[in-house]
Amino acid sequence: xxxxxxxxxxxxxxxxxxxxxxxxxxxxxxxxxxxxxxxxxxxxxxxxxxxxxxxxxxxxxxxxxx
Amino acid sequence: xxxxxxxxxxxxxxxxxxxxxxxxxxxxxxxxxxxxxxxxxxxxxxxxxxxxxxxxxxxxxxxxxxxxxxxxxxxxxxxxxxxxxxxxxxxxxxxxxxxxxxxxxxxxxxxxxxxxxxxxxxxxxxxxxxxxxxxxxxxxxxxxxxxxxxxxxxxxxxxxxxxxx
Numbered sequence: 001x002x003x004x005x006x007x008x009x010x011x012x013x014x015x016x017x018x019x020x021x022x023x024x025x026x027x028x029x030x031x032x033x034x035x036x037x038x039x040x041x042x043x044x045x046x047x048x049x050x051x052x053x054x055x056x057x058x059x060x061x062x063x064x065x066x
Numbered sequence: 067x068x069x070x071x072x073x074x075x076x077x078x079x080x081x082x083x084x085x086x087x088x089x090x091x092x093x094x095x096x097x098x099x100x101x102x103x104x105x106x107x108x109x110x111x112x113x114x115x116x117x118x119x120x121x122x123x124x125x126x127x128x129x130x131x132x133x134x135x136x137x138x139x140x141x142x143x144x145x146x147x148x149x150x151x152x153x154x155x156x157x158x159x160x161x162x163x164x165x166x167x168x169x170x171x172x173x174x175x176x177x178x179x180x181x182x183x184x185x186x187x188x189x190x191x192x193x194x195x196x197x198x199x200x201x202x203x204x205x206x207x208x209x210x211x212x213x214x215x216x217x218x219x220x221x222x223x224x225x226x227x228x229x230x231x
Contacts, residue, residue: 020162028224029166035228041165 003060006034008052023047079159088154095147102140109140117142145206152210156217170220178212 009019016030025044032038040048049056102110116136123129160167185208189201 024162025164026160026162026167028170028221029164031227032166032224037224037227038166038169044165 001039001060001066002036002063003033005030005048005059008054008059012052019051023051078157079163080154080157082159082161084154085158088151088156088158091147091151092155093151095144095151098140098144098147102144109138111138113139113143115139148207149210152207152214156210156213160221166224167221170224171217174213174217174220177216178209181212182209 005019009016014022016027016034020027020030023044029038029040029044033040045056045060049059052059098110102108114137116134117139119130119133119135119137121129121131122133122135122137124135182205186201186205189198189205193201
C-alpha cells in the first residue's frame with residue numbers, strides 16, 4: 001500500500017512532529033508510513049484522512065503487489 | 067481495534083516513568099559488576115551476611131534445604147538489580163505508545179529471542195568445561211540486553227530514515 005501523506009502534509013504546511021501530535025502517535029509512525037515501511041491500522045488511516053479532510057482512498061492506495 | 071488485542075498490547079507495560087528508574091537501577095548493577103569483577107576482582111566484603119535460601123550446596127558440604135546460610139550477596143545483588151532494571155526498561159511504555167511502537171516492541175522481542183538462542187546454540191557447541199559455566203551465567207541476561215539494544219536501535223532508525231522537516 002502506498003500513501004501521499006507527505007504531499008498532504010506539504011499542502012497543509014505541517015511538520016511530521018505536529019501531525020504526530022495532532023493524531024496522538026509518535027513521529028516514528030508518521031515517518032515509517034511516509035517511507036512505506038509501515039501499513040497503518042484502519043483506525044489510524046481513518047484518523048489521518050479525517051485530519052486532512054479527505055476520503056481514505058484519496059490518501060491511501062493499494063499497489064499491485066498487495 | 068479489537069478489545070482483546072488492545073489489552074494484550076498494553077497489559078504488560080508499566081507507566082513511562084519506570085523507564086528512567088530502570089536505567090538508574092541498571093547503572094547501579096553495572097557499577098557493582100565492574101567494581102567486583104574488574105577492580106577488586108572478588109566479592110565485596112561487607113556484603114557477606116546470612117540469608118534465607120531454599121536450596122544451598124557449598125563445596126564439600128551437604129546440600130541444605132530451607133535454611134539460613136552465610137554467604138556473600140555481591141553477585142546476588144548484581145543479578146537481581148540487573149533483572150529488575152532491565153525489566154523496567156524493557157516493559158515501560160514509551161511517552162507515546164502507539165500501534166507502530168507496539169509493533170517495533172514485538173519485532174524486537176522476536177529478534178532478541180531468536181538471536182539469543184542462535185548464540186546459545188553456537189556457544190553450546192564450541193565452549194566446554196568451566197568456561198561453559200560463564201556462558202550459562204551471561205546467557206541469563208542476554209535476552210534482556212539484546213531486546214533493549216534492538217528496540218532502541220529501531221526507535222532511533224525510524225526517527226531518522228528519510229527525515230526532512
